Structure formats: structure tokens, C-alpha cells
Amino acid sequence: MEENPTIPDEDNNDNNNNNKEKESKEEKEMGSLSNSMMHRSSSRPQLDLTGAAIQGNFEERNPTILLPNQSDDISHLALDIGGSLIKLVYFSRHEDHPADDKRKRSIKKRLGLSNGNRRSYPILGGRLHFVKFETLKLNECLDFISTKQLHVGGIDSPSYSSRLLTDENTIIKATGGGAHKFADVFKERLGVSIDKEDEMDCLVAGANFLLKAIRHEAFTHMEGQKEFVQIDHNDLFPYLLVNIGSGVSMMKVDGDGKFERVSGTNVGGGTYWGLGRLLTNCKSFDELLELSQRGDNKNVDMLVGDIYGGLDYSKIGLSASTIASSFGRTISESKELSDYRPEDISLSLLRMISYNIGQISYLNALRYGLKRIFFGGFFIRGHAYTMDSISFAVHFWSKGQAQAMFLRHEGFLCALGAFLSYEKHGLDDLMAHQLVERFPMGAPYVDGKIHGPPLVDLNEKISWMEKFMQKGTEITAPVPMAPPPGTTGVGGFERPFSMGGTLRSDSSAALNIGVLHLVPTLDVFPLLADPKTYEPNTIDLADRSELEYWFTVLSEHLPDLVDKAVASEGRTDDAKRRGGAFARAFSAHLRRLMEEPAAYGKLGLANLLEMREECLREFQFVDAYFSIKQRENEASLAVLSDLLMELDSMNEDARLLALIEGVLAANIFDWGSRACVDLYHKGTIIEIYRMSRKKMHRPWQVDDFDAFSKRMLGSANEKPQPHKRALLFVDNSGADIVLGMLPLARELLRRGTEVVLVANSLPALNDVTAMELPEIVAEAAKHCDILRKAAEAGGLLVDAMVNIQDGSVENTASVPLMVVENGCGSPCIDFRQVSSELAAAAKDADLIILEGMGRALHTNFNAHFKCDALKLAMVKNQRLAEKLVKGNIYDCVCRYEPSR
Ligand SMILES: Nc1ncnc2c1ncn2[C@@H]1O[C@H](COP(=O)(O)OP(=O)(O)O)[C@@H](O)[C@H]1O
Numbered sequence: 001m002e003e004n005p006t007i008p009d010e011d012n013n014d015n016n017n018n019n020k021e022k023e024s025k026e027e028k029e030m031g032s033l034s035n036s037m038m039h040r041s042s043s044r045p046q047l048d049l050t051g052a053a054i055q056g057n058f059e060e061r062n063p064t065i066l067l068p069n070q071s072d073d074i075s076h077l078a079l080d081i082g083g084s085l086i087k088l089v090y091f092s093r094h095e096d097h098p099a100d101d102k103r104k105r106s107i108k109k110r111l112g113l114s115n116g117n118r119r120s121y122p123i124l125g126g127r128l129h130f131v132k133f134e135t136l137k138l139n140e141c142l143d144f145i146s147t148k149q150l151h152v153g154g155i156d157s158p159s160y161s162s163r164l165l166t167d168e169n170t171i172i173k174a175t176g177g178g179a180h181k182f183a184d185v186f187k188e189r190l191g192v193s194i195d196k197e198d199e200m201d202c203l204v205a206g207a208n209f210l211l212k213a214i215r216h217e218a219f220t221h222m223e224g225q226k227e228f229v230q231i232d233h234n235d236l237f238p239y240l241l242v243n244i245g246s247g248v249s250m251m252k253v254d255g256d257g258k259f260e261r262v263s264g265t266n267v268g269g270g271t272y273w274g275l276g277r278l279l280t281n282c283k284s285f286d287e288l289l290e291l292s293q294r295g296d297n298k299n300v301d302m303l304v305g306d307i308y309g310g311l312d313y314s315k316i317g318l319s320a321s322t323i324a325s326s327f328g329r330t331i332s333e334s335k336e337l338s339d340y341r342p343e344d345i346s347l348s349l350l351r352m353i354s355y356n357i358g359q360i361s362y363l364n365a366l367r368y369g370l371k372r373i374f375f376g377g378f379f380i381r382g383h384a385y386t387m388d389s390i391s392f393a394v395h396f397w398s399k400g401q402a403q404a405m406f407l408r409h410e411g412f413l414c415a416l417g418a419f420l421s422y423e424k425h426g427l428d429d430l431m432a433h434q435l436v437e438r439f440p441m442g443a444p445y446v447d448g449k450i451h452g453p454p455l456v457d458l459n460e461k462i463s464w465m466e467k468f469m470q471k472g473t474e475i476t477a478p479v480p481m482a483p484p485p486g487t488t489g490v491g492g493f494e495r496p497f498s499m500g501g502t503l504r505s506d507s508s509a510a511l512n513i514g515v516l517h518l519v520p521t522l523d524v525f526p527l528l529a530d531p532k533t534y535e536p537n538t539i540d541l542a543d544r545s546e547l548e549y550w551f552t553v554l555s556e557h558l559p560d561l562v563d564k565a566v567a568s569e570g571r572t573d574d575a576k577r578r579g580g581a582f583a584r585a586f587s588a589h590l591r592r593l594m595e596e597p598a599a600y601g602k603l604g605l606a607n608l609l610e611m612r613e614e615c616l617r618e619f620q621f622v623d624a625y626f627s628i629k630q631r632e633n634e635a636s637l638a639v640l641s642d643l644l645m646e647l648d649s650m651n652e653d654a655r656l657l658a659l660i661e662g663v664l665a666a667n668i669f670d671w672g673s674r675a676c677v678d679l680y681h682k683g684t685i686i687e688i689y690r691m692s693r694k695k696m697h698r699p700w701q702v703d704d705f706d707a708f709s710k711r712m713l714g715s716a717n718e719k720p721q722p723h724k725r726a727l728l729f730v731d732n733s734g735a736d737i738v739l740g741m742l743p744l745a746r747e748l749l750r751r752g753t754e755v756v757l758v759a760n761s762l763p764a765l766n767d768v769t770a771m772e773l774p775e776i777v778a779e780a781a782k783h784c785d786i787l788r789k790a791a792e793a794g795g796l797l798v799d800a801m802v803n804i805q806d807g808s809v810e811n812t813a814s815v816p817l818m819v820v821e822n823g824c825g826s827p828c829i830d831f832r833q834v835s836s837e838l839a840a841a842a843k844d845a846d847l848i849i850l851e852g853m854g855r856a857l858h859t860n861f862n863a864h865f866k867c868d869a870l871k872l873a874m875v876k877n878q879r880l881a882e883k884l885v886k887g888n889i890y891d892c893v894c895r896y897e898p899s900r
């Protein structure tokens with residue numbers, strides 16, 4: 001029986017019929033602008049609860065709940081049934097109907113993006129889930145598969161109706177010994193046939209896929225430090241792959257499908273767990289591993305010093321603390337097993353096995369001249385000390401020539417390989433930029449195991465959260481450590497680093513993998529100067545003081561955010577409960593990341609800010625700032641014509657300056673900044689905007705305005721060509737977009753530059769979304785002919801679009817103003833993963849303008865582009881201002897970098 005309370009398996013079991021009803025009611029209430037956004041949210045998986053029944057004993061803590069009519073996902077499943085664990089990889093695709101609104105259709109036509117010019121993927125977006133069970137508990141695994149109906153149908157099944165009955169011919173790919181051993185059980189229990197795939201083929205296919213497709217898959221782990229390794233696809237082979245499962249396999253991998261099993265050892269994970277269980281009476285693997293964390297193996301191991309009377313054997317380079325013989329000390333004393341501490345036994349065993357595997361691996365790497373060794377298999381279990389021990393052994397025996405690397409999906413290589421062996425799924429072509437890993441409340445906390453039945457609805461997920469978080473705080477508390485043992489190393493390795501104070505409890509920090517979202521429509525932004533070296537984050541949270549600072553900022557902002565989110569849904573009881581759950585979930589993620597910053601891959605500030613938005617969505621807050629955004633848009637639109645008149649009365653030079661000032665001043669409307677939110681209590685939107693404009697004195701803290709102005713306006717005797725197309729990455733709603741970016745867009749249009757407004761695909765804080773923009777532009781166009789004509793030409797005005805049939809007829813009176821979505825739902829932007837429409841729009845662009853702190857400072861401040869780039873932002877945080885621009889809060893950045 002698992003210790004943990006019932007927990008969700010992933011992020012896809014969280015909707016219910018109530019929410020469907022709620023959404024449709026809100027859709028009506030909120031009118032057309034929100035329509036399509038709501039649609040997005042309802043594209044989340046829906047659970048059909050009709051006919052749901054509790055199966056088995058009602059008294060049981062975690063009864064299995066059967067959902068006979070569950071029609072959420074169409075799934076595809078592959079298994080690796082090993083000697084110790086069953087690993088399951090399954091794919092889910094919810095019936096997604098991406099809003100095919102007019103804007104999208106029109107922009108697709110305009111940019112020549114038809115569905116036909118991309119390759120067609122049988123998997124058009126979906127998610128890969130990773131789950132494991134103990135092989136001894138095969139029944140739990142079968143129940144899980146049958147509850148989730150994973151064995152029914154496949155990715156090509158058109159609908160649930162075709163899945164009602166198990167197809168006699170349903171075939172599931174499986175590998176591992178159990179694929180042979182348990183084939184009959186699968187036939188009997190689930191009515192499916194097992195299609196056996198070769199384990200070694202799968203192992204290598206899985207490893208190659210992960211190394212190619214997941215950006216932060218491989219890492220080194222030395223002396224407690226985890227560091228992700230950027231793998232160059234062209235320089236991956238050959239390598240040694242060591243899979244430490246129950247037993248150990250060592251493969252020399254020369255390419256896709258090209259490998260040889262060069263060695264192995266029978267002393268592996270099964271040995272540690274089996275022998276450990278006999279010697280310590282532990283009831284679970286994790287318990288055994290946790291014991292080792294408090295162990296001191298010098299009580300069990302015979303050290304060089306024990307043999308040499310406390311002296312080093314320096315002639316052959318062995319210190320007194322070197323283990324001469326694992327468990328060797330137990331022969332010389334007349335002690336019983338019960339006289340030894342289980343902690344010491346567990347540690348001694350763990351080191352014996354890890355060193356042994358490390359050494360054999362190195363010898364094989366040496367034998368075949370391989371520099372890199374990747375370690376996989378669940379023996380490693382993301383355990384810091386195990387990885388340190390293996391790394392040490394490889395480093396020690398190779399005298400620093402070889403390096404051990406580990407894989408985040410360590411134990412799932414074979415299962416993933418089996419999954420990849422299905423033909424036609426198109427997965428093998430997926431690239432890193434088409435995969436987004438998310439860490440819903442569940443995945444990181446369940447350790448890939450299922451501790452109870454899948455949750456039926458969001459309500460249940462929230463209850464679980466309430467229970468689990470209480471327990472979770474216990475679990476995530478630091479483990480009290482015994483004083484670090486002094487003399488337990490192999491030559492010079494006095495003690496493994498991770499045994500020191502920073503050790504975390506591994507019962508909460510087990511599998512650091514999330515759910516892999518496959519998004520084939522994502523692209524690398526084509527205007528990045530060098531995609532290979534591009535790093536979006538300006539702030540690296542590997543720096544402890546940065547992490548602590550931003551942890552505090554985000555934690556302090558949480559109550560206000562919850563309040564906004566709950567208010568955005570009318571403060572209903574349901575919203576309040578979800579708000580509480582969101583706060584708990586996000587805090588838990590923050591705590592987890594404070595414990596181990598690299599737990600979910602390389603961590604930058606942008607990842608934290610995105611995770612906050614994802615967490616809100618997980619608890620079905622569609623748009624927490626919806627009404628605030630509307631209010632600010634209205635207030636700003638009301639004064640737009642006055643502003644435009646004022647601008648039009650200026651000469652060209654003064655106007656350009658006023659426009660840039662206007663963008664910087666209006667960037668103050670940021671509901672993500674603590675300082676700004678405090679300001680809003682002090683005046684109306686317009687008052688604050690005026691105050692902000694008044695303070696816009698040049699020189700700004702970063703001030704390349706003159707260079708930009710020269711490029712735009714030239715000098716008296718030289719008038720430059722206008723840019724052909726500008727991409728304006730817009731930020732916040734209200735004054736920011738209406739009084740800042742739209743007037744700037746208008747100026748560019750007036751000068752004959754096509755303008756593409758690039759906005760978020762999904763809401764984040766008070767950022768304006770691509771869905772909302774056409775309506776805002778339409779309103780603004782009422783005050784301005786330039787905007788109207790350009791918006792018409794760009795197919796943006798709905799009325800106009802009706803007349804010109806989907807915007808296909810060009811209006812030659814003006815260069816077009818267009819809107820594209822960026823593919824993100826975050827206040828920041830990662831240019832390695834943008835929407836295909838943005839990538840297409842970028843093709844003809846020769847100017848990009850990034851606006852706001854999220855997109856121009858937290859991310860991309862140091863990014864280089866192939867075209868001219870202008871980065872505009874007000875720094876709304878004191879510490880960032882000091883660090884980044886050696887200035888103060890409310891200073892401004894106008895950074896202009898001509899094309900490279
Ligand atoms: N929860 C667990 N239960 C049992 N063994 C575990 C667990 N977590 C990690 N392990 C370790 O992982 C090993 C199995 O690794 P795995 O890669 O799944 O191999 P196999 O395919 O042989 O089952 C076990 O022998 C044990 O050392």
C-alpha cells in the first residue's frame with residue numbers, strides 16, 4: 001500500500017461537467033471578445049462522469065473509480081515490463097478544436113500558411129505521460145490501463161464510439177522480459193495482444209530520441225552539483241549507454257539503430273534492492289535509499305587504514321580512508337547483523353554497487369575509446385548521492401578522462417523506445433522546439449507512480465491537493481542529517497558531497513520529469529542571430545541569491561494574484577476553492593524548486609513566470625485579469641484621439657521621441673510588478689499615465705534613441721529607406737497597447753512599413769492577447785484613418801473582413817497592419833519556441849520591437865537578431881534596475897541594435 005494519499009496521475013483529469021456548464025454561461029456573459037478564449041479553455045480535456053462508479057470496497061482509502069464513459073483522450077500506450085518495475089509511456093490527445101477565428105484564417109492566408117504546407121502529423125499535438133508501477137503489482141498497472149482505457153483504440157481512432165469495445169486485434173507494443181512473461185495476462189485481463197519489441201533496440205531508440213529532442217535531458221552530477229549538458233546532435237556518437245535496471249547493460253551506440261551490447265553486470269539495481277531488503281528489513285526501495293542518507297559505511301567497510309594501522313598506502317596512491325573491501329569489516333568482528341546499523345549497511349551497499357558499475361563502465365568506455373557515458377535505469381532514481389558515487393568512480397578510474405552523464409527520463413528509455421516503434425506516429429521527427437515539458441500538480445509529486453485511482457474531476461484534485469499539501473510540507477522538510485562521516489572514500493574521495501547539509505528528502509524529489517506536450521506547430525524564430533547559443537533568460541536562477549529573491553517576490557505577489565483570479569470569476573465558492581488550490585500548488589512548486597533549482601530542467605526566471613500562468617490554467621482560471629484589462633482598454637481608448645492629435649501637431653523628430661517616450665511611459669501599467677500595483681491605488685489610469693510621461697527625461701538609463709532615430713529619419717541630406725516590415729512584440733493591455741504601442745505602429749504604417757503586432761496566444765497577467773487585439777485595433781481605428789486603412793488592408797477589421805471575404809482582397813491604399821500570436825502564455829518569450837504564424841511573419845521582417853520587462857529584460861535583453869532590434873521597457877523592480885542597468889526603479893531602457 002502506498003503511503004501517499006490519492007493523487008492525480010497527471011494534468012488531464014481535472015475537468016468536469018460543472019465546468020463545462022460554467023464556461024458556457026460565462027461565454028454568454030462575457031460576450032464575443034472572451035468567446036474564443038473561453039473556447040481555448042474548454043479545449044482542455046473533458047471528463048464524462050456519467051456512469052462513474054466506485055469499484056471495490058468503499059472503505060478502502062483509494063478505491064478505484066471507474067469511468068466507463070470517459071471520452072477525454074485517445075491514447076496510445078507502450079510498456080516496458082522489467083524485473084523490478086513496469087514503465088508505461090502513453091500519449092493523450094484531447095479533442096482539441098483550436099479556435100479557428102477570422103484573424104487566424106486571414107493571417108494564415110496572408111502569410112501563405114496553409115495546413116497543406118506543413119507535413120501532416122498523425123499526432124497533431126498531444127501529450128506524453130510517464131508512469132511506473134512495481135512489477136510485483138502488475139494488477140495495479142492493469143487497473144490503471146483499463147480505468148484510463150489506454151488499451152482501447154489508438155491514435156488513429158476517430159472517436160470514442162469506436163473505442164467502446166476492445167478491439168480483438170488491439171496490439172500494444174511492449175518490451176522487457178515481462179512482455180514475454182505476462183503476454184497471456186494482458187490478453188486475459190485486457191483482451192489485447194502484446195507486440196514484443198527488442199529491449200536493446202528500444203533502449204537505444206529511447207536514449208537517442210531523448211538526447212535529440214529534449215533540451216535539458218542530459219546532465220552531469222558531481223559533488224552535489226547538477227549541470228545540464230548541451231548535446232550537439234552532430235557530435236553525439238559514439239557513446240556508451242549504461243542502463244542500470246535490475247541488472248546492468250552496457251551498449252556502445254554508434255548511431256540510430258546502430259549499437260552493440262558490449263558488456264553488462266549482474267550486480268545492479270536488483271542487487272541493491274534485494275540484498276538491501278534482506279539486510280535491513282526495509283519495506284520499500286525508497287526507504288532503503290533514505291536510510292543510506294544517514295549512513296556511515298566505515299562501520300561496515302574495511303578501509304585501507306584498517307589494514308595499515310591507520311596509515312595511507314601512499315606508494316600506490318591509496319589514502320587511509322579508501323574502501324579496501326566493501327563489507328570487509330563485518331568479517332573481523334563477532335557481531336550479528338542486528339549489531340549493524342541498517343543505515344550503514346544501506347550506504348555501504350549503495351557505494352559498493354555504484355562504484356562497481358562506474359568502474360566497469362569506465363573500463364568499457366576505455367576499451368572502445370568512448371569519452372561519454374550516459375547512465376539510465378531506475379536504480380539511479382534521480383538520487384543525488386547515487387549519481388555522485390557513479391560520477392566519482394568514472395572520474396577516479398579514468399583520471400578525469402571520462403565523464404558520467406545522467407538522463408532525466410532515466411528509467412523510461414526502453415518504454416519510450418517501444419512507444420517510438422509504433423509506425424506512423426511521426427514522433428521521431430519531432431525536434432526540441434516542438435516539445436514543451438510541463439509540470440502539472442501531480443507529475444512531479446507522484447514520482448511517476450500511481451498512488452491511487454486517476455482523479456475524476458477538478459474537485460477531487462483540489463481535495464487531494466488539500467490533503468497532499470499537508471503531508472507535502474512534512475515530506476519536503478529538510479532531512480535531519482547525522483554528522484557527516486569522515487573517512488569513507490575511495491582514494492581521495494573522503495565523502496560524497498551530497499551527504500552534506502543540502503541533502504533533500506528523496507521521497508518528494510524523485511522523478512524530475514513532467515508531461516511532454518507535443519506541439520508540432522512550434523518553430524524556432526528565424527530571425528535569431530544564432531539559435532544554438534541563444535539563451536532566453538537574462539537571470540539565471542542557478543544563482544542562489546537570485547533564486548531566493550525571486551522566490552520571495554513571487555510568493556509575496558501570490559495573495560494578490562489569487563484575489564484577482566477569484567474576483568475574475570465573481571468570487572464564487574468554487575473559484576475561492578480553486579484559488580486556494582492554485583496558491584498551494586504554485587507554492588509547492590516554488591518550494592520544490594528552492595530545494596532543487598534544476599529539478600525541472602535548467603531554471604530561469606522566465607520558467608517561473610510561465611509556471612505561474614500554467615498553474616492558474618491548471619486550476620481553470622482562464623484569464624485572471626480579464627476585467628482589469630477591459631477597464632484599462634476602455635479608459636485608454638477614450639483619450640486616444642487627443643493623444644493622436646497632439647502627436648500629429650509635432651514635427652517628425654519630436655514625434656518619434658514622443659512616441660518612444662509614450663511606449664516607455666505606458667509600460668508602467670504592469671499588474672505583475674508589486675511597486676506598480678501599489679501605485680495604482682494613488683490615481684486613475686490617465687493620471688498615472690500623465691505622471692509617468694512627465695518623468696520621461698532623457699537620457700534614459702540605456703539610451704540608444706539617437707541611433708534609432710537616425711535609422712528611422714536619417715539626417716538632413718540622407719533619407720533612409722523605411723523598414724519593410726516591423727514585428728511589434730506588444731505587452732500589457734490598456735495604456736500600454738493603446739497609448740504606447742498602437743501610436744508607434746501607426747507611425748511606422750504612415751512611413752510605409754508593414755506592421756505585425758505580435759501578442760500572446762494565451763493570457764498572462766494583464767498582457768494583451770492576439771485574440772483581444774483585433775477588437776482593440778477596431779476601436780482605435782474609429783479614431784484614426786491610418787490605423788483603419790492599415791487594419792482593413794491587414795484583414796483585421798471584422799466588418800471589413802466580411803465585405804472582402806476573409807480578407808483575401810488586398811486593399812492597396814495602405815500597407816497592412818496585422819496581428820499574429822506568439823505561441824506563448826507567459827509574460828516572457830523564448831524565441832526557440834514560437835508559433836508557426838510568427839515564424840512565417842518574421843520572414844519578411846527587418847525590424848523587431850520588443851516591449852516590456854518580461855520580453856525585453858527578463859528575457860532577450862542579451863539576445864541578438866538578424867534584423868534591426870529595438871528593446872523598450874520600463875524597469876519596474878529596484879533590484880533588477882540595479883543589476884541590469886545600474887539604475888533605479890522606473891528607469892527606462894531603449895536599446896537599439898542594428899541588424900548583424
Ligand atoms: N519504487 C521502486 N521499487 C523497486 N525498485 C526501484 C524503485 N525505484 C527504483 N528502483 C530501482 O530500480 C531498479 C529497476 O530499474 P529499472 O530500470 O526499472 O529496471 P527493470 O527494467 O529491470 O525493472 C530496481 O532494481 C531498484 O534498484
Ligand SMILES: CC(C)(COP(=O)(O)O)[C@@H](O)C(=O)NCCC(=O)O
Nearest residue numbers: 670672673674827852853854855877
Ligand atoms: C511579470 C513582469 C515581467 C511583467 O512585466 P511586463 O513585461 O509587463 O513589463 C514584471 O511585472 C515583473 O518582473 N514582476 C515582478 C517584479 C516585482 O514585482 O517587482
Ligand SMILES: [Mn+2]
Nearest residue numbers: 731732767827
Ligand atoms: Mn506584461
